Amino acid sequence: MTLAILRSLPRVKVVGYTHRTATRRRARQLAVATEVASEITESVSRADLVVVATPVCSFDEIFGAIADALPVGCIVTDVGSTKVLAHRWATKRLPKTAYYAGSHPIAGSEQRGVEFARDDLFEQTTCILTTTKQTNRKAVQTLRRFWSILGCSVKLMTPAEHDRIFANISHLPHIMAAALMNANDVEELKLASQGFIDTSRVASGPANIWADVLLTNANNTIRGIDRITAELAKLKTAIKAQNKRQIEKLLEKARDKRRALINYKMKKRELIP
Amino acid sequence: MTLAILRSLPRVKVVGYTHRTATRRRARQLAVATEVASEITESVSRADLVVVATPVCSFDEIFGAIADALPVGCIVTDVGSTKVLAHRWATKRLPKTAYYAGSHPIAGSEQRGVEFARDDLFEQTTCILTTTKQTNRKAVQTLRRFWSILGCSVKLMTPAEHDRIFANISHLPHIMAAALMNANDVEELKLASQGFIDTSRVASGPANIWADVLLTNANNTIRGIDRITAELAKLKTAIKAQNKRQIEKLLEKARDKRRALINYKMKKRELIP
Numbered sequence: 001m002t003l004a005i006l007r008s009l010p011r012v013k014v015v016g017y018t019h020r021t022a023t024r025r026r027a028r029q030l031a032v033a034t035e036v037a038s039e040i041t042e043s044v045s046r047a048d049l050v051v052v053a054t055p056v057c058s059f060d061e062i063f064g065a066i067a068d069a070l071p072v073g074c075i076v077t078d079v080g081s082t083k084v085l086a087h088r089w090a091t092k093r094l095p096k097t098a099y100y101a102g103s104h105p106i107a108g109s110e111q112r113g114v115e116f117a118r119d120d121l122f123e124q125t126t127c128i129l130t131t132t133k134q135t136n137r138k139a140v141q142t143l144r145r146f147w148s149i150l151g152c153s154v155k156l157m158t159p160a161e162h163d164r165i166f167a168n169i170s171h172l173p174h175i176m177a178a179a180l181m182n183a184n185d186v187e188e189l190k191l192a193s194q195g196f197i198d199t200s201r202v203a204s205g206p207a208n209i210w211a212d213v214l215l216t217n218a219n220n221t222i223r224g225i226d227r228i229t230a231e232l233a234k235l236k237t238a239i240k241a242q243n244k245r246q247i248e249k250l251l252e253k254a255r256d257k258r259r260a261l262i263n264y265k266m267k268k269r270e271l272i273p
Numbered sequence: 274m275t276l277a278i279l280r281s282l283p284r285v286k287v288v289g290y291t292h293r294t295a296t297r298r299r300a301r302q303l304a305v306a307t308e309v310a311s312e313i314t315e316s317v318s319r320a321d322l323v324v325v326a327t328p329v330c331s332f333d334e335i336f337g338a339i340a341d342a343l344p345v346g347c348i349v350t351d352v353g354s355t356k357v358l359a360h361r362w363a364t365k366r367l368p369k370t371a372y373y374a375g376s377h378p379i380a381g382s383e384q385r386g387v388e389f390a391r392d393d394l395f396e397q398t399t400c401i402l403t404t405t406k407q408t409n410r411k412a413v414q415t416l417r418r419f420w421s422i423l424g425c426s427v428k429l430m431t432p433a434e435h436d437r438i439f440a441n442i443s444h445l446p447h448i449m450a451a452a453l454m455n456a457n458d459v460e461e462l463k464l465a466s467q468g469f470i471d472t473s474r475v476a477s478g479p480a481n482i483w484a485d486v487l488l489t490n491a492n493n494t495i496r497g498i499d500r501i502t503a504e505l506a507k508l509k510t511a512i513k514a515q516n517k518r519q520i521e522k523l524l525e526k527a528r529d530k531r532r533a534l535i536n537y538k539m540k541k542r543e544l545i546p
Contacts, residue, residue, distance in 0.1 A: 057517070106466045126464065155464075168457050169465040173472035176449050178527035179504035183497065184441050186533045191399065191428075192442040193379045197544065198471040199446035203531045207524035211517050218512050224456065225509045229502055231452035236498045239491050244330070244484050251480035254451035258476045260459045271470065 001053055001079065002033040003119035008149050017043035041069035049146065051103070052078040055212040059086050063093035072097040075139045079103050081166060081209075082216040083130040083159035091134070099139035102130035102159060104166070105152055120151070124270075127152035130159045167220030174210055175225060177203035274326055274352065275306040276392035281422050290316035314342035322419065324376070325351040328485040332359050336366035345370040348412045352376055354439060354482075355489040356403040356432035364407070372412035375403035375432060377439070378425055393424070397543075400425035403432045440493030447483055448498060450476035 002014045016033035017040050018024055028036045037043035044050050044066045052062055059078055070076065076098050078086055083102040090100035105127040127147040131140055144154045157165075177200045189196065214221050231250075238246040265271040275287045289306035290313050291297055300309045310316035317323050317339045325335055332351055343349065349371050351359050356375040363373035378400040400420040404413055417427045430438075450473045462469065487494050504523075511519040538544040 106464070126466075128464075165461055165464060168461055169469045172456070173453060173469050175505065175508055176453055177472060178524055179501050179508065180446060180449055181527035181530045182504045182507075182523060183445070183500040184530070186530050186537075188438055188441055189530075189534050190537060191379070191401075191438060192534060192538075193399075195475045196442045196446050197535075197538070198474050199450060200531055200534075201471050202468045203524075203527040204535070205524075205528070207521045207528055210524050211520040214508075214512050214520055215515055215517055218515065221512055222509055225505050225512075227456040228452050229505055231455045232448065232498050232502055232505075234455075235448050235452065235487075236495055239487050239494055239498075242488055242491065244488055247484040247487055248480045250455065251451055251476075251478075251483050254454035254476040255478070255480055257454045257457070257459050257462075258473055261462050261465060261473075262470075262477070264459075264463060265465075265470070 001051065001121070004121050004150050006032075006034070007119040008151070015043050015047065040065050044074070045069045046071065047074055049142070050074060050076045052076070052080075054080075055209050056080040056082050056086065056216045057212040060089040060093065063089050067093055067095055067098075070095060070098045074098045075142055076100045077103040077143055079105055080216075081170065081213045083128075083162045085216045087130065087132060087159045099136035101135050101140055101143055102128075102162070103143060103147065104128040104130070104162065105147065105150075107152075122147070123151035125152050127154050128162055129154055129156050130162050131156055132158060163217045164220050167217050167224050171213060171217055171221050172224040172228060174202050174205065175214070175221065176228065177201065274324065274394070277394050277423050279305075279307070280392040281424070288316050288320070313338050317347070318342045319344065320347055322415070323347060323349045325349070325353075327353075328482050329353040329355050329359065329489045330485040333362040333366065336362050340366050340368055340371075343368060343371045347371045348415055349373045350376045350416055352378055353489075354443065354486045356401075356435045358489045360403065360405060360432045372409035374408050374413055374416055375401075375435070376416060376420065377401040377403070377435065378420065378423075380425075395420070396424035398425050400427050401435055402427055402429050403435050404429055405431060436490045437493050440490050440497050444486055444490055444494050445497040445501060447475050447478065448487070448494065449501065450474065 002016050005012060005014050013035070014033045016027055016036045018027065018036075019040070024036050024038065027033060040062070047070070050066065050070070052059060054062060059080065063076070066076075076090065076094055077100065080086055080102070081104060083104065086102050087100070094100055105122055105125060107121050107125040129140060129143055129147070140156070147154050180200050181203045235247070235250055238250060262271065275289050278285060278287050286308070287306045289300055289309045291300065291309075292313070297309050297311065300306060313335070320343070323339065323343065325332060327335060332353065336349070339349075349363065349367055350373065353359055353375070354377060356377065359375050360373070367373055378395055378398060380394050380398040402413060402416055402420070413429070420427050453473050454476045508520070508523055511523060535544060
């Protein structure tokens with residue numbers, strides 16, 4: 001995040017803060033920011049823009065901790081993967097003189113830590129900005145420019161719309177990958193080939209980050225688990241009945257839907273053939 | 274398959290057969306075999322080795338169709354993804370003068386058709402040979418050499434062991450990918466990023482091939498679906514209860530298991546970091 005800002009906005013001063021002393025030290029050694037503050041209030045006290053990049057459940061506390069230190073007119077955003085609660089906590093905790101909108105840059109990998117920092121993290125990616133009727137328009141324009149300069153194509157959504165869509169495209173795949181790993185014995189997996197490796201990849205993501213994502217998007221995620229469970233039951237019933245036509249129908253439907261998705265992504269140049 | 278044999282065993286005569294006239298014509302145009310026979314019996318009548326590469330459920334009929342045309346001492350194998358029924362059908366249909374063992378080269382992609390034929394398909398892959406107490410030892414030695422020459426590292430298993438393991442590492446990921454696609458609306462998936470694309474990739478495999486795989490490995494697959502459903506229910510319960518510690522525990526378990534798998538694969542040089 002900070003490296004991407006330093007590269008794309010070289011005259012901007014990037015002040016980093018993290019609560020762990022050792023991580024602050026490493027961040028200074030690796031020079032991932034112009035400056036690494038030792039206090040959270042110090043890190044935001046002269047900021048034009050504050051980007052919170054911590055697990056979602058910490059936003060409530062962090063917004064509270066920075067509220068009094070924010071300069072008048074400061075824009076606050078976050079890069080969390082769920083948005084309804086982030087907006088709620090911002091409304092509750094941040095002063096009226098600071099302007100909040102949510103950001104969700106769809107970037108990153110299952111790797112985590114300051115060692116994996118990359119300055120091209122956002123190139124060719126999409127960033128969702130979440131806004132409500134209460135959101136300050138100028139703040140949205142500034143954030144739109146900020147993410148564009150970092151290389152993102154920016155899309156606007158409401159927090160509710162965001163959380164519904166991301167439950168389906170992101171949180172459910174994570175849950176399925178985790179369930180696939182947990183349902184199997186590692187000894188039995190030694191012959192696993194690329195199919196298994198790909199299907200389970202996202203399960204290597206950080207557990208604490210993902211726990212917060214699932215907790216803060218509980219209803220959408222639970223509805224998704226119910227839909228997946230129903231689809232698994234359909235396949236099970238067809239297999240149990242040795243109903244070849246029905247199994248083929250279900251697999252063809254899945255194949256057709258994925259083909260439509262891949263075609264769309266290729267047309268948008270978001271996937272390379 | 275045939276291209277790989279032609280490249281690795283240039284002095285071997287490869288006779289192809291497929292029941293579709295148009296595919297035979299294309300196979301001749303693309304020269305994927307030394308010769309393409311117009312009758313199935315003709316394709317095997319002078320063979321030392323017969324490789325059946327059709328959907329699993331067709332083996333019963335195909336073994337029956339070739340039985341009388343097989344030369345004495347001919348070795349018969351198949352490249353299907355399930356093995357218990359393949360062995361049962363071979364025992365029932367093939368003459369005692371022909372020697373059967375199952376093969377499962379773990380290669381190929383979700384693409385299919387003679388246009389996607391590749392002569393390096395088996396390089397750096399594993400091929401499982403399935404054998405029972407009845408299997409002819411010399412036939413196993415010949416098949417072992419055959420697959421080794423094509424570039425495979427060969428492993429022996431019983432058909433039952435094979436089908437149990439492949440239900441877990443291959444058939445279940447396919448079912449999950451299909452369920453994930455079918456549980457979602459394509460319109461809602463337009464923002465899907467690499468995580469979703471990877472998790473769902475195997476759902477693009479051919480429906481008729483996979484229907485046969487699931488039908489012929491029904492019990493193992495159903496047991497797998499039940500285990501996955503139980504794991505999904507555990508996650509759902511923890512999310513519903515907003516039990517952060519329990520969600521983290523389940524996600525950490527999945528992450529640890531996948532790390533162990535990836536480490537094993539890297540040590541065996543089956544995955545490049």
